[in-house]
Amino acid sequence: MDDKIFETKLNEFDNMTSAPEGTEEKEDLKDVVAPSVAEDTEEPAVKKQDKKKRKPMSAEHKEKLKENLKRGREKSIETRRRNRELRDIEKKEKLEAQEEKLLKSLQNKKNKKDQENSLLSQIQELKEKLKNKEKLETIKEYREASPQKKEESPQQKKEPPTPEGRPQAPPPETPAQRNKRLYKMMKGLR
Numbered sequence: 001m002d003d004k005i006f007e008t009k010l011n012e013f014d015n016m017t018s019a020p021e022g023t024e025e026k027e028d029l030k031d032v033v034a035p036s037v038a039e040d041t042e043e044p045a046v047k048k049q050d051k052k053k054r055k056p057m058s059a060e061h062k063e064k065l066k067e068n069l070k071r072g073r074e075k076s077i078e079t080r081r082r083n084r085e086l087r088d089i090e091k092k093e094k095l096e097a098q099e100e101k102l103l104k105s106l107q108n109k110k111n112k113k114d115q116e117n118s119l120l121s122q123i124q125e126l127k128e129k130l131k132n133k134e135k136l137e138t139i140k141e142y143r144e145a146s147p148q149k150k151e152e153s154p155q156q157k158k159e160p161p162t163p164e165g166r167p168q169a170p171p172p173e174t175p176a177q178r179n180k181r182l183y184k185m186m187k188g189l190r
Helices: 002-017 025-042 059-145 175-189
Strands: none
Touching: 059 175
16 A cells, blocks of 8 residues: 555656656656655654634733733833932942041041140140259259358248258259159150
C-alpha cells in the first residue's frame, strides 16, 4: 500500500514538473526528486494542533480594559512622581546634615582659636603685672636700703608691736624665685 501511495505521489509530481517531451531534464528530475520524496514518506506526519480561537471581545469588555489601562498608567505616573519627590527630600536632608557638620567643625575651630587668643592675652597681662611688681619691689628695696631717713613726727611714732601677739611672716621671695614659680604655673597654659 505504501508503494502505491509513493507511485501516485511521484506521478503527480512528474506531471507538475514535466517538461516538453524529448528533453533530458525529465529523467534528471526523476532521479533528483525521487529520493527526497521517499525520505518524506518515511517520517510520520506531524499534525499541528490548532489553537482555540478566542471569542470576539465585546465593546463593553474592550472599554473596561482600556479604562483599567488608563487608571494603571495614571497610578504608575503618580507613584513615580511621589518617589522622585521623596528622593529629592532625602537628598536635601542629607546635604543639610553635611552642611551642619561643616558649620559645627568651623565653629569649633573658631572657638579654639578664640580660647587660645584669650589665654595668650591673659599670659601677656600677667607678664606685665609681674614686671610692674618687680619694678615696685626694686623701688621699695632701694628706699629701704637708702641711708636717708625721714624725720618722724611724734604723732607718727608708734610703739612696736609685741612679737608674741603677731605671727611672723615668711621671708620675702626674691624676684627670681617669683618668676620661676609663675613660669611653672603658666607652663601648662601654652
